[in-house]
Amino acid sequence: MKRYLCSIIISLVVLLSIGTYYVKVASSASSLPTYTFKTSEGSVKELDPVIVQATLEHHNIYEPLTIESDRTKYDSDRPFWSDRNDVQIERLIKKHRSFMRGRDFINSFYEDDDFLAYASVNSEYTKSGKMKAEFDIGLLEKKDEDETSFRIDVPGQERVMNTEVRDVQLIHSKLQVLTMNDVYSNDDKQTKEVHLYTIDLAKKKVVNDKTLVSETFTYPNQVDFEMPVNTSPSKPNNMILISIIKAVTDEEGVYEEKLKESKLFSYQYDTEKLSTIKGAKKESLNLDIARSGYTDGKNLYAIAFKSGKYQMKTFDISSGALTNNIQLDLAAGKEEANYVAIKNGRVYFLLRSGMGENVTYKPAHLLIADLKTGKTLYKGETVMHAAKKKNEQKTGFSVNNLEVK
Structure with a gap:
């Protein structure tokens, strides 16, 4: 009893x-304010796929919020057991809930009309102090919802200190998994590598481990690998860009990049060709452009600020040539931060000033333009609707991210 x-x-x-x-x-x-967009140009329907993540500051309290479909949702309104995922992950969860359980990193996915594939690396130190690393692999055949999952050891795992999956592709029934690895080196040396693992799904084994890039260095020298923001990270993609950034840390801990020694590479999956992009020609793809760009696997889109206006340049990745240059109808100051999303044949550009020393509301400005012509499809700004009028000027508003469905 x-x-x-x-x-x-x-x-x-x-x-x-x-x-x-x-x-x-x-x-x-x-008691919290709500936010909507005030349209100055274009169709309100253009807002349908737009999701703005922001933070409200009021009386030294910070409230995360989301503006979606022109409506405000506070994180505090969500069930306390729920998590907020990337919109692309949430879409996959709704369609394939069983397959997606415990899988929430978008760079680990590949999706086409027939398959949804997943690859991640799980690692832990053994009692002997060595690293044990294994691939967690999943494949879903969409037609009949048939799932296959298995785990296999990462080759050379005893050398691996840390590994991060950056791209997954499915080519000829084999999974291509691109990772950035920190590996053990002798003495005081450090080594970083970019690996491409080929996994035979039928045999459930790694059939090839290719080192695309390897850099060994000693302190105070530093090396970092970077990739442009992928606008559709889970979609089929034949080409990737990898930046190798070399730097040095001085006695005071100041980090300084050595761009003359840094490099930009491209890798093509179907030909297995690794190429150095020199960017010697004027108005051609180079390291500086790639580091600040957005890619869809075919093109790289770079935002430039010139004479108080924003421009967007399009470069063909395979040739490095400039193929398009449009000016966006949005004026701004250099101190203003921007968030960019490229999807649905459009560029989504969100501009905000942020919160200053005095907590006051400053609107965020949104521009949606045609990706090819630069024609403005929508222009507007956020408007705050305070629950209490006296609180309106004491409320700060800071944009954290822009997502597009």
């Missing part, structure tokens, strides 16, 4: 806790 009584008491405590949580949430939400 005591056991049942204990269970009942625990259940009541849990229910009361949940009830208290939602009462507090409802009370809090009613």
